[in-house]
Amino acid sequence: MCDPRLAIVVDDDAAVARLKARGILVNAVDRPELCDFTLPAIVDRDPVIVAVGTGGASAGLAAALRQRLEALLPASLGRLAEGLFASRAAWRARYPEAGERRRAIAAALTPGAIYDPLDPRDTSGMPAEQMGSDTVTLVTMTLPSPDPDDLTLRQARLLANADRVTHGADVPAAILNRARADADRLACAAPPADLPGLTVDLRMA
Template sequence: MTLHSLPLFVRLAGRPVILLGDGEAADAKRRLLERVGAQVVGEAATAVLAVVAIDDEGEALAAVSRLKARGLLVNAVDRPALCDFTLPAIVDRAPVLVAIGTGGVSAGLAAALRQRLEALLPANLGLLAERLHAARAELRARYPDGGVRRRALGAALAAGAPLDPLGGNDDVAGWLAGDQVRDTGHVRIILASTDPDELTLRQARWLANADRVLHHPGVPVAILDRARADAVRQTWDGQAAAHDGLTVELEMA
């Protein structure tokens, strides 16, 4: 499945960003840029990003053309076909940021999703992230192997697990003090549907934590994409070789 855009988090603190336009849309973009510490500048300034929030179609097209000719990446408000990048709706649980984008085709949908996620994500989610960061040395000492460490974290952060991100628990020290349960070995999943939303929570967790995914040719890409990007993917040949990590085998019912 092809992504229409590659989501990136760009640090703009102290860096110039060109903003052209007046009115409500331009004011909203200015507030967002200032919130991340960017220096909002005019067209003559040197920058690598630009936002065009001009209502008049002719003026907006001309401004976009001039800026792109300079090699700038441009966001053209309400003109998704002209955008090199879009500005997402944001859920802020610093240092955790959740960005929702629709490629510029429906800001209303992105805003509605942001409101739903605001209600779902606990206020202390950022504290959980900070405590996991502070525990990096202890995690590496306890689980020297990167794959084992990742599976231990994956199990702890799964739905209903001790550090479930939606559960509101940020006691990383308490989790580390206990015995950890990790998925290992070979797991076979028989898919009853080509819809990835039909995966059970356990199946989705296995797939997300797998080091290797063996799949039959008929398994759709939409389901394979639920695995980690760095997980090894192989078409299943009837044999499952021994593997130290977690291997998930997928086939259609």
């Protein structure tokens, strides 16, 4: 005999009350105040799972966001995750130091890079050796204000992935703190041009 533990109810408050009285957990559609649990909308790129929930406030909104994400996330995303998992030994061999390895993987996953997760190409078979932290990349940013909230998304992303941050003496600590905690910081008139990895140079406008 069926002994239910969960129920989903649409537009029937009396049924909600009866089920709760029996100790059954209830999801009352679009009635978050009556819900014992909610169900997120799921985007499945196995083994990558993305869940969108609104706490029961709007199933329609969660579904709309899921549909947008379905179009955004390529079908190859799951294979990329599996490829990165399978290549862990290669990453460790090429980058024995954990911090260097993490920076190299983060750089490889940035927009336009070799493992860009939103690139529809299937990059899962590309070896770790194709992405080296010994590549020299220098990005200069001219900051419009000392307020870190004025950073663009691209600027914030670059700071979060930089191996080092060079900067003028007038760049405030509030902006420098947006860089990774382990990134080198160097106040200088001009950045060195030959340091390996990603250097972000910050100058006030």
